[in-house]
Amino acid sequence: ILSNNHVLANSNDAQIGDMILQPGSADGGTYPADMFAALYDFVPINFNQDAPTCSITKSIAKLGNAAARAIGSAHRLDAFQVSTMPNYVDAALACPLDPQDLDDEIIGVGKVIGMMVNPKLGEKVCKSGRTTGYTNGEITLLDLTVSVNYGGGKVATFMDQIGTTNMSAPGDSGSLGVMFIDQAPYAFGLLFAGSDKITIYNPIKAVADALNITF
Template structure:
């Protein structure tokens, strides 16, 4: 327990190449699983202790029972956050600026940039306003930049192709029915988006953690495939899992007040989110790799942007 990065020990079955064996061992619980080269000699976990084999298992930072809507310092991914003029969303993860290496907070445009209605330097509070956050005492960051959302202008007549797409879309719409829901509309012209994303600059680097509550540190990215198991950690529904149902999806998302935005190349999973989970990082079910950024959905389905499109738009890296 005296070693850095270790936050627990116990008795368990040794895991080899991802499979549990029948061999009992001393399980060492660590915040983050690191290579031998990244550890000093005194912080390495030996292969055995007094003849008992050891196994190292990553469990992330262990927290006393706190609500995701509480104030966290340092704040991990998966907790309440928001632009000072919105209700609340989810802190997705910490990413790094490609040019400078600076650490930035990743979430949605509609969480950190008030759906385009924000200025660089605006205060970001943790927890979000709906959860009691107050500008000043709870300001954790300032808005750095965002990918603007292009909203559609409704109008125009109908056509056979549009109607066909509408019929397909209405099936999707019947499954997606929350404040951010998929709905098919006729638009002229149609402004197409790829991501709903933004980053904020922490006021103090020590106020944010490079890990997600209940998931741990993210080490990279992976492309989505049909049937892939995924997981997320969010403000409202906390830790949930799902499966990718469709890829390369075109959806129209209702942002309220008559504003609808069309998104292409989106990923759709099963029910794993509710309002307030927007901004959650979607992670592969079997590895610490980011798959996408959750931004819309309902009690039945979840929509998220492919992670590479998010990183490219914001010019950041993760892992």
């Protein structure tokens, strides 16, 4: 079972062998009645360090926030030290307790038969997720560098990501991004973040290489 670190491994806080619930606890799942799988592997996320001690950096952030307040903006600047170890994927694997509980077809998509490792700008894509179901989008950004707030003061910077038009909402993380080639579905990315304007995917080749999996 392929998903995100922050979905299956609790943003690095889980241990291999921890139980996975289906439905998840947010959807009413309970332990042990809804045990479905066990955490098998995950790629650790390198989180950015605490706020910098540099007085110049802190002053710039303070001035920027004062200007934002003055013009009525709801956005704020936050200074932090970027991790020296870049991230490329937010990915994890779980092993089902009973393989018969799984279906290798994605609702609305079908069975993915391979990977598209060189997606292009403007290509049409889709995904099927827990919150928004089946949605369509278009690739708008490649080689994207983005900082993602995981809550609890955890921020991580990711490089070489894929951006699409908004096609997701919270709870869709872990969905497989798919494009159709000659009417056959190929994976191009693993959805892990987004906003009301953009959805962000890890490139599927980076995910496959990091977890040593194939499609």
